[in-house]
Amino acid sequence: MAVTMRDVAAKAGVSPVVVSHVLHKKAATIRVGEATAERVRQAAVELGYSCNIWARNFRAQQTYTIGAIHGHGFPRPILSSGSRYFSALLDGLMEGAFSYGYSITLCKQLLGGSPNDAMSDGRFDGLVWYSTLDSETTAKMLLGCSVPLVLVHSRSRDFGGVIPTVICDNDQGIGLAVDHLFGLGHRRIAYALNLGWQYAETSLRLTAFREHMRRRGIAITDDDEIRVDTDLSELEAYIARRPRHTAIVANNEGLAAEIVARAQRHGIAIPYELSVVGFDSTSYCEEIRPTLTAVRQPLVELGRRAIDLLVQRIRGEACEQPEVVVPCGLDVRGSTAPPPCK
Amino acid sequence: MAVTMRDVAAKAGVSPVVVSHVLHKKAATIRVGEATAERVRQAAVELGYSCNIWARNFRAQQTYTIGAIHGHGFPRPILSSGSRYFSALLDGLMEGAFSYGYSITLCKQLLGGSPNDAMSDGRFDGLVWYSTLDSETTAKMLLGCSVPLVLVHSRSRDFGGVIPTVICDNDQGIGLAVDHLFGLGHRRIAYALNLGWQYAETSLRLTAFREHMRRRGIAITDDDEIRVDTDLSELEAYIARRPRHTAIVANNEGLAAEIVARAQRHGIAIPYELSVVGFDSTSYCEEIRPTLTAVRQPLVELGRRAIDLLVQRIRGEACEQPEVVVPCGLDVRGSTAPPPCK
DNA sequence: ATGAAAGCGCTAACAA
DNA sequence: TTGTTAGCGCTTTCAT
Numbered sequence: 001m002a003v004t005m006r007d008v009a010a011k012a013g014v015s016p017v018v019v020s021h022v023l024h025k026k027a028a029t030i031r032v033g034e035a036t037a038e039r040v041r042q043a044a045v046e047l048g049y050s051c052n053i054w055a056r057n058f059r060a061q062q063t064y065t066i067g068a069i070h071g072h073g074f075p076r077p078i079l080s081s082g083s084r085y086f087s088a089l090l091d092g093l094m095e096g097a098f099s100y101g102y103s104i105t106l107c108k109q110l111l112g113g114s115p116n117d118a119m120s121d122g123r124f125d126g127l128v129w130y131s132t133l134d135s136e137t138t139a140k141m142l143l144g145c146s147v148p149l150v151l152v153h154s155r156s157r158d159f160g161g162v163i164p165t166v167i168c169d170n171d172q173g174i175g176l177a178v179d180h181l182f183g184l185g186h187r188r189i190a191y192a193l194n195l196g197w198q199y200a201e202t203s204l205r206l207t208a209f210r211e212h213m214r215r216r217g218i219a220i221t222d223d224d225e226i227r228v229d230t231d232l233s234e235l236e237a238y239i240a241r242r243p244r245h246t247a248i249v250a251n252n253e254g255l256a257a258e259i260v261a262r263a264q265r266h267g268i269a270i271p272y273e274l275s276v277v278g279f280d281s282t283s284y285c286e287e288i289r290p291t292l293t294a295v296r297q298p299l300v301e302l303g304r305r306a307i308d309l310l311v312q313r314i315r316g317e318a319c320e321q322p323e324v325v326v327p328c329g330l331d332v333r334g335s336t337a338p339p340p341c342k
Numbered sequence: 343m344a345v346t347m348r349d350v351a352a353k354a355g356v357s358p359v360v361v362s363h364v365l366h367k368k369a370a371t372i373r374v375g376e377a378t379a380e381r382v383r384q385a386a387v388e389l390g391y392s393c394n395i396w397a398r399n400f401r402a403q404q405t406y407t408i409g410a411i412h413g414h415g416f417p418r419p420i421l422s423s424g425s426r427y428f429s430a431l432l433d434g435l436m437e438g439a440f441s442y443g444y445s446i447t448l449c450k451q452l453l454g455g456s457p458n459d460a461m462s463d464g465r466f467d468g469l470v471w472y473s474t475l476d477s478e479t480t481a482k483m484l485l486g487c488s489v490p491l492v493l494v495h496s497r498s499r500d501f502g503g504v505i506p507t508v509i510c511d512n513d514q515g516i517g518l519a520v521d522h523l524f525g526l527g528h529r530r531i532a533y534a535l536n537l538g539w540q541y542a543e544t545s546l547r548l549t550a551f552r553e554h555m556r557r558r559g560i561a562i563t564d565d566d567e568i569r570v571d572t573d574l575s576e577l578e579a580y581i582a583r584r585p586r587h588t589a590i591v592a593n594n595e596g597l598a599a600e601i602v603a604r605a606q607r608h609g610i611a612i613p614y615e616l617s618v619v620g621f622d623s624t625s626y627c628e629e630i631r632p633t634l635t636a637v638r639q640p641l642v643e644l645g646r647r648a649i650d651l652l653v654q655r656i657r658g659e660a661c662e663q664p665e666v667v668v669p670c671g672l673d674v675r676g677s678t679a680p681p682p683c684k
Numbered sequence: 685a686t687g688a689a690a691g692c693g694c695t696a697a698c699a700a
Numbered sequence: 701t702t703g704t705t706a707g708c709g710c711t712t713t714c715a716t
Contacts, residue, residue, distance in 0.1 A: 021695090059694045111436070362712095396709085396710095
């Protein structure tokens with residue numbers, strides 16, 4: 001059906017190699033006279049030939065395709081509503097991949113299905129794994145990956161330093177949040193985190209929070225840490241008891257949004273009675289009322305840097321650095337204000 | 343490097359065909375004894391074999407991959423800011439494609455580069471072209487596509503009825519907008535449209551607007567149509583003259599947002615002095631102030647239906663219908679109110 | 685119940 | 701300057 005090199009070769013009265021060389025500058029050992037070359041080009045145009053990229057890739061044992069593994073608890077990312085987390089990451093992945101001549105494929109196996117399959121079925125030259133649930137099983141799966149792999153949101157040392165990683169500076173980010181709240185006058189600050197999904201960065205952020213508070217002379221106790229299970233009942237209970245804190249730093253955007261919504265339902269005015277800071281700061285923070293003050297994780301850059309590392313790996317170049325750490329910012333919006341005078 | 347069927351076959355002391363049959367249930371004419379089969383499975387596990395999907399696809403002359411052509415004026419869609427137009431469409435495309443066992447590939451050639459290449463280089467089993475600039479050149483390119491193709495936002499009859507299309511019911515959608523504004527008491531209503539990108543649907547919507555107004559006894563003149571070039575200078579001029587209209591229906595979200603922003607800059611209160619209705623209604627409409635009343639185009643569904651049609655085409659089944667039309671909704675938000683008294 | 689051969693479209697390596 | 705051979709990993713077809 002489709003016109004192949006063979007057809008062009010036949011029409012031009014040469015062998016396929018010649019066509020390959022003339023049209024694609026492959027087959028380096030071949031020299032071709034201008035007359036022949038012209039004949040070949042002519043034939044190609046007349047037949048409407050175009051190179052079958054996949055046949056070429058198959059031959060080269062390369063796919064020039066990168067996969068993004070969605071290591072969340074959802075079947076696949078939803079781009080059109082809610083947090084723009086994946087949208088932002090994907091923007092970075094596309095930007096990076098395109099610049100190196102790679103494409104990004106979204107498929108069921110990666111976005112929620114069975115990553116293990118896609119990790120070794122020859123579909124991808126490399127993979128980006130993001131948003132890790134830091135379990136033994138996961139780690140084993142990742143370490144067994146048969147193509148180059150880069151992790152977003154993990155520490156390289158958690159994987160024996162053999163897998164390159166890209167992560168934001170959680171400590172510095174949490175520092176920004178704490179600074180901001182202190183500047184407003186808050187002293188009784190809580191940290192809220194999900195237990196259900198054990199995000200790799202949760203403990204980093206929690207530790208950072210404790211440390212930043214300690215440095216300001218405030219010791220964090222269990223009562224200052226709101227541990228929320230998937231059903232959010234602990235959160236509901238905490239809010240119902242009327243918080244003794246004047247501000248909460250939440251481990252992520254979604255949780256922050258939940259806190260705001262539930263507080264409002266209980267008649268607690270945000271931000272006047274309670275300030276809330278989230279983590280991520282995608283434009284989702286603009287969509288909710290009040291808008292959400294949040295630590296900005298540079299997701300687009302994270303994606304881009306992940307591709308940089310990955311392509312180095314794919315090309316077999318030595319990775320300059322096994323772990324890239326990108327600084328955070330703080331977007332002050334409507335969910336934070338000075339504490340009530342009390 | 344990677345373990346192939348050959349390796350497994352060697353280890354199990356059989357030929358590759360047997361492996362193919364046992365492991366992938368291919369090679370239908372083959373019968374294998376249970377003992378042999380078990381030996382093969384054993385060998386596969388021990389060697390850590392997994393089928394190279396691409397080799398299989400290459401052999402089958404299928405890629406099980408669908409491309410989405412970004413026919414806009416931008417180098418590639420930006421997912422993480424601004425309108426969620428592409429995000430929504432992509433959600434639908436993924437949902438549809440995954441359900442049929444296809445994947446979606448995002449690559450430079452399609453998302454802004456040179457679509458023509460990707461339309462025939464064997465990379466895709468089929469393509470979805472969205473957001474058409476309705477030019478001669480485009481039409482010729484699309485008609486020359488060598489793989490199955492489905493257009494989103496076009497009328498099938500504009501392409502000789504040979505290319506299936508998916509489109510929202512623009513007439514009905516505009517009707518909702520006009521109804522809404524009339525219900526609020528507006529009579530002097532303008533329609534704003536971009537000239538720069540000649541979206542395929544622009545004229546459909548404009549015609550619908552004229553017709554719906556006419557039916558209500560109002561004749562639309564040139565003065566009621568604000569034609570905006572890419573530099574938006576006409577819009578600026580219109581606003582600066584203080585609109586004699588009390589409401590504007592804009593051809594899309596982005597233009598509506600521009601109108602709101604510029605009006606506000608000129609001290610015109612939205613919605614009290616001027617009501618604005620957009621078209622698309624992605625969650626971007628929630629992000630701007632005031633929030634934007636808009637006709638909701640069911641983008642996710644559009645994407646899904648596009649895949650339905652495409653897969654039928656790919657499989658060579660007869661398309662039940664060459665053109666799918668999906669009804670619109672109306673999301674009333676903060677940019678519309680009764681007209682100022684007087 | 686099993687195997688051998690052939691080929692998808694392309695290109696690297698080695699002739700001529 | 702040009703051609704031949706061979707093979708990427710898989711599966712279909714035909715033979716045993």
